[in-house]
Amino acid sequence: MNEKELETLLRRDTDLHEAISRHEQALPPMPDDLNARVLQRMKQPDAKPKRRIWLYTASAVVASVLLLLLFRFVQDTPEAPVVAMQHPVQPKVEQPQEALAQPITEVVKEAPSATPQRKSPVRKARRSQPIEEEDTLPEQTEEPDVEQEFVDPTLIYFQMTGDPVLAAVEHVRDIRARGERLQQEVELVLNRSMQSFNN
Amino acid sequence: MENExxxxxxxxxxxxxxxxxxxLVLYGKMVFRLVARIVPQREDAEEVYQDVFVKxxxxxxxxxxxxxxLATWLGRIAYHEALNFVRRKAPTLVYLDEHPKDLETCDEDADVQHDEHAIQRMEQALKHLQPHEQSLLTMFYFDHLSLKEIAYITDSIPTTVGSQLSRIRKKLYRIMQKL
Structure with a gap:
């Protein structure tokens, strides 16, 4: 039986045709305002995509805030950056500038002299405990002790500048300056040791 | 007409x-009927109707x-939107006479009396068909669509539609015998 024949055969079922017609008439009529609702909906662009974009944006912001908080929490724990622990900073604004300037002039003044001279008091940052034990500079005994209270240097710079990026830059600069100072002190000690040995 | x-x-x-x-004026009622055959709840049918025309x-x-x-093209959108909606929302229902073996032995012309009583029983039996089966029968017997047009709407081929209609008729008569 081909397609046409089958179609003809099926059409012969008038009872089924009648039953379906009655079944169709029992369906609810179309509401009068339905077409108006369709046109109204066409006026408004898709709300769903915008809602999704808003949702994604909000989720991204929340996730960023949580990450920042978590990062800050991690930074505040004692186990985190060792560098920050090694170089506690005095809570004074001028300190970094003074610390930068003095040691260089000190070294320049010290170098030509052969005899060991009393070192003028210089504010020095304390190192962490293990390194302090190894330090054997007798000239430092008369220097005023720097407070060993640890303060987060980044926080101090942030309070000074109000900008976290700038605070981080200043902190890095401070660390670098301290490193140079330490290097100079070591060189000074070595020079003195060599001089005393030669003598 | 074509120019229009x-x-x-x-x-x-x-x-x-x-x-x-x-x-909307030309084809709205046809689309609503097609959707309402498949989507049982009125509010849902209205929602699907809107989705059809927006699409x-x-x-x-x-x-x-x-x-x-154009009518057939709209019918295709309506048919698929309605079926997708029903599949997403409705739980899996168990329909009568799901065993094809019984259908093969059924001889609808011999068992059914072609009278008013039979037509009423047929109306009752229609409710026990699956939504897409009802829709196929209605498109063929009420909308007087050809097998080719129904094949386009259902994304099938005319031969398959013819076979499906024949099978659904037999199933319907089998259900009538059980009622």
């Missing part, structure tokens, strides 16, 4: 509101008059 349809399609492509209103307005550029008429 072409003009309507041209205006729909330009997203003209008047053309959209015209399309039609946005995808009018894909309509090819060589494949089907």
């Amino acid at each position: 349809t072409n003009r309507l399609i041209s205006d729909l492509l330009k997203q003209k509101r008047a053309a959209q209103e015209r399309l 039609a307005f946005r995808s009018i550029g894909t309509y090819d008059e060589r494949q089907a008429s």
Whole structure:
């Protein structure tokens, strides 16, 4: 039986045709305002995509805030950056500038002299405990002790500048300056040791 | 008539509101009937109806008059939107007479009396068919669509539609015997 024949055969079922017609008439009529609702909906662009974009944006912001908080929490724990622990900073604004300037002039003044001279008091940052034990500079005994209270240097710079990026830059600069100072002190000690040995 | 349809399609492509209103007036009832056959709840049927026309307005550029008429093209969108909605929302229902073996032995002409009582029983039996089965029968017997048009709407081929209609008829008569 081909397609046409089958179609003809099926059409012969008038009872089924009648039953379906009655079944169709029992369906609810179309509401009068339905077409108006369709046109109204066409006026408004898709709300769903915008809602999704808003949702994604909000989720991204929340996730960023949580990450920042978590990062800050991690930074505040004692186990985190060792560098920050090694170089506690005095809570004074001028300190970094003074610390930068003095040691260089000190070294320049010290170098030509052969005899060991009393070192003028210089504010020095304390190192962490293990390194302090190894330090054997007798000239430092008369220097005023720097407070060993640890303060987060980044926080101090942030309070000074109000900008976290700038605070981080200043902190890095401070660390670098301290490193140079330490290097100079070591060189000074070595020079003195060599001089005393030669003598 | 053809010029009017072409003009309507041209205006729909330009997203003209008047053309959209015209399309709703011309084919709205047909689409609503098709949707309401498949989606049982009225509110859901109205929602699907809106989805159908929104989709039609946005995808009018894909309509090819060589494949089907505008009514058939809309019917295709409506059929698939309604079925997708039902599949997403409705739980899996168990329908009577799901065993094809019984259908093969059924001889509908011998067992059924062609009278008013039979027609009433047939109406009751229609409710026990699956939504897409009801829809196929209705498109063929009530809308008087050809097998080719139904095949386009259901994304099938005419031979398959013919076989499905024959099977659904047998199933219907089997259900009538059980009622």
